[in-house]
Amino acid sequence: MSERLCPRDEADVVEAVRWAVSNERTLDVAGSGSKAALGRHIQTDVTLELKGLSGVTLYEPEELVLSARAGTPVAQIEALVADAKQMMAFEPMDFGPLLGLPAGGGTLGGLMACNLAGPRRPSAGAARDHALGIRAVSGRGEAFKAGGRVVKNVTGYDLPRGLAGSYGTFAAFTELTIKVLPRPETVETLLVLGLDDAAAASVMSGAVGSYYDVSGAAHVPADVAARIPVVAGAGRSVTALRLEGVKPSILHRRGKLEEMLRARGALSFLDADGSHAFWRAMRDVLPFALAEGGNVDTAKAVWRVSVAPMAGASIGAALREAGAMSFYDWTGGLVWIEMADAEPHTRRVREAVAQAGGGHATLIRASAPVRAAEEVFQPLDAITGALVKRMKSGFDPGRVLSPGRMYAGV
Numbered sequence: 001m002s003e004r005l006c007p008r009d010e011a012d013v014v015e016a017v018r019w020a021v022s023n024e025r026t027l028d029v030a031g032s033g034s035k036a037a038l039g040r041h042i043q044t045d046v047t048l049e050l051k052g053l054s055g056v057t058l059y060e061p062e063e064l065v066l067s068a069r070a071g072t073p074v075a076q077i078e079a080l081v082a083d084a085k086q087m088m089a090f091e092p093m094d095f096g097p098l099l100g101l102p103a104g105g106g107t108l109g110g111l112m113a114c115n116l117a118g119p120r121r122p123s124a125g126a127a128r129d130h131a132l133g134i135r136a137v138s139g140r141g142e143a144f145k146a147g148g149r150v151v152k153n154v155t156g157y158d159l160p161r162g163l164a165g166s167y168g169t170f171a172a173f174t175e176l177t178i179k180v181l182p183r184p185e186t187v188e189t190l191l192v193l194g195l196d197d198a199a200a201a202s203v204m205s206g207a208v209g210s211y212y213d214v215s216g217a218a219h220v221p222a223d224v225a226a227r228i229p230v231v232a233g234a235g236r237s238v239t240a241l242r243l244e245g246v247k248p249s250i251l252h253r254r255g256k257l258e259e260m261l262r263a264r265g266a267l268s269f270l271d272a273d274g275s276h277a278f279w280r281a282m283r284d285v286l287p288f289a290l291a292e293g294g295n296v297d298t299a300k301a302v303w304r305v306s307v308a309p310m311a312g313a314s315i316g317a318a319l320r321e322a323g324a325m326s327f328y329d330w331t332g333g334l335v336w337i338e339m340a341d342a343e344p345h346t347r348r349v350r351e352a353v354a355q356a357g358g359g360h361a362t363l364i365r366a367s368a369p370v371r372a373a374e375e376v377f378q379p380l381d382a383i384t385g386a387l388v389k390r391m392k393s394g395f396d397p398g399r400v401l402s403p404g405r406m407y408a409g410v
Contacts, residue, residue: 003046003047005027005046005047006049006051007052007053009053009174010135016046017138017139017141018141021141025046026044026401027047027048027401028047028168029050029113029168029172029401029402030047030048030050030110031106032051032071032105033047034101034105035099037099037368038099038364039167039405040372041368042372042402042405044402048172050070050071050109050172052071053069053070053109054069054073054107055069056072057069064180064181065149065179067178069174069175070109070172070174072107073107074094074107081180081183082183090116090118090120090121090124090126091119091279091283092116092118092127094106094283097284097289098286098288098364108176109173111127112128112131112134112173114127114167118279118282119215119218119282119283119330121330122330126165130179131147131161131176131178132178133146133149133177134163134173135175136172136174137171137172138171138395139396140395144171147159148177162391166391167405168402169401170396171395171401172401184244186244187242187243187272187275187276188242188250188271188272189240189242189243189270189278189279190241190243190268190269191234191239191268191269191270192238192266193234193237193238193266193268194237195219195264196313198313200237201310201312201328201332203239203265204239204241205310205331205332206260206261207257208331212253213245214241214242216279216329217239217241217330218327219239220238220240220327221316222234222236224287228281228286228287230278230281231270234268242279282329285302285336287327287338288325299342300339300342300365301339301363302365303336303339303349304334304335304337305336305349305359305362306330306333306359307357308333308356309333310332311333311359312335313328313332314355314356315352315356316335316337318355318356319339319345319348319352322339322345324340324345344363344374346363349361361378362376363377376406377406377407385407
């Protein structure tokens with residue numbers, strides 16, 4: 001286990017990074033450590049643990065703006081905005097259960113560093129699309145800020161988005177400003193039962209493309225549905241269409257969708273409580289978090305594959321021959337895959353993605369030796385690879401911050 005530095009404020013972070021630069025030491029940038037098992041397995045001299053930088057520094061519900069230090073727990077922020085009937089619309093997922101850790105351990109900085117988003121991603125965008133401003137420390141040991149606290153202030157607005165999803169390899173966030181949105185009054189979910197993957201993709205595409213404002217569309221084959229208590233009783237596959245808003249509007253839209261889809265399969269629905277439970281399971285990949293007996297089987301590899309929505313079913317079919325289980329979010333464009341054994345099957349997964357027309361495949365859960373040996377993230381093309389290396393050289397020329405977390409040499 002590497003040594004740990006636990007800064008109390010941004011000045012401490014600057015001092016820590018400057019110390020690492022001058023002493024040619026490497027730092028693994030972390031918040032609470034809930035996502036330490038994401039990305040390539042790396043070995044650094046010191047862990048820079050930012051969970052001490054905690055607390056909401058600004059919340060103006062009427063302006064839909066919130067600022068908090070990077071180590072602030074996401075659960076604390078969600079509870080705060082919920083009290084004002086607001087939400088983080090991109091539905092940040094909680095990787096804790098999937099990685100064998102308790103739920104609710106993630107921080108705001110870690111969320112943005114990994115650019116996390118849940119089932120509302122196609123309509124609301126990813127975490128980066130809700131970032132208004134940041135304060136951070138580069139690998140040079142220089143504190144900087146970009147963006148602002150209102151949407152109208154666009155100075156440096158693209159830099160927070162550019163750093164989102166960089167897994168701490170370019171800079172260490174110290175404070176972030178995000179926009180929040182009003183929370184829907186209630187929610188229901190229309191279920192179409194018994195569809196195969198290809199038919200479900202067609203149903204989801206038609207529903208999302210309709211006038212009925214579907215805010216989530218997912219398909220769960222029967223073997224995966226059996227792992228989700230709220231739909232396990234269906235005994236067959238479940239295609240779920242989420243409707244949010246005021247009750248009269250939901251009832252009207254649900255009726256129209258039922259008319260449109262009645263010929264496609266048996267229909268059912270989930271009330272508000274059932275809907276929250278189901279979409280939380282989709283968001284946090286809970287079907288692959290719990291094995292028989294309620295224990296997390298982290299020996300099984302889990303892949304996250306992003307492709308065109310109508311291409312997802314072909315990837316699931318191709319990998320099922322290798323014993324994989326899968327389910328589909330984002331209208332079929334996000335495929336979560338659990339391999340049946342400890343092998344990651346990297347070549348097979350990437351071949352399936354290529355044959356489906358291209359996309360991105362990320363190895364989310366695997367052992368440390370596998371994550372050290374395999375390409376965890378989608379390999380970069382020459383142009384993108386050169387751009388990423390230039391950004392690394394600009395922000396962190398000494399390769400101090402989480403070197404190799406995403407790509408070797410970066």
